[in-house]
Amino acid sequence: MPDPSEGLVYAYHPRLGGAGVRLALEGEALEWLVGPREGRLRLADIARLTLRFQPAKFASASFEMEILGRDGSRLVAASASRTSLTAVRDQGQDYARFVRALHGALADACVPVECRGGYGRARWGLMVALGAAAALGLLVVVGFALWQGQWSTAGLIALLSAIVGWPTAETLVRNRPLRYQLAALPAHLLPG
Incomplete structure (x- = not known):
């Protein structure tokens, strides 16, 4: 297996x-080990x-790369490891190095790979629609609370909405x- 310091x-x-x-890049293949199962996926x-x-x-965002083989096999790599019930270890630099190395190896081997970012169009569109409906509903509730003179209730709902709304907006x-393209990875989908 290659030296981990090489990425x-x-x-x-x-x-x-x-x-x-x-996951390990080994020549013209990606060797994988998931628990007791292991295999080799040619680039x-x-x-x-x-x-x-x-x-x-638990207050730690992460990034994920899904690798699909032509035979239907599916491998996933994420930028964080779960270390306890509420804690994760950020492995963003090592993850980004591996993602770039895999993309580079595929480009060097001239492998025709479909490269996607984010969610599928239907899922993303549904999430945007539901998020907009929820934001509008909360705005109406805050407005109604203000109209009724319930300042603390309106402030609390507005604060909680912002706490939930910020990560939701970032995700969308x-x-x-x-x-x-393999040579042009989207920076917003990599740690850094």
């Missing part, structure tokens, strides 16, 4: 107590890469559907 090996734990994931057999931003879970902005 060609990446390992993380997606769930506390769950199986770890290890030429990678059909699609999808980069996403994952909203905060970062995960807008897009296509990109």
Whole structure:
């Protein structure tokens, strides 16, 4: 296996107590280990890469790369490892190095890969519509509370709306559907 300092090996734990994931670029293939299962996916057999931003879970946002093989196989790498019930270890620099190395290896091998960013159009559109409806509803509630002279209630609802609205808006902005080229990774979908 390659030396991790070269940025060609990446390992993380997606769930506390769950199986770890290890991905390694080895020549013309991506070797993977997920718990007790292991395999080898030739670079030429990678059909699609999808980069996403994952909203905060216990105050720690992360990034994710989904790798789909032409045979239907699916591998996922994320920029954070779960270390306890409420804590995660940020591995953003190592994750970004591995993502760039994989994209570079695919470009060098001239593999025709579909590169996507964010959510699918239908999911993203539904999230935007529901978010806008929720924001409008909360605005009406705050307005009604102000009209009734309930200043503290209006302030509390407005504060809680901002606390929930900010990460929701960031998720929608970062995960807008897009296509990109192997040599032009979208910076907003990588840590940094």
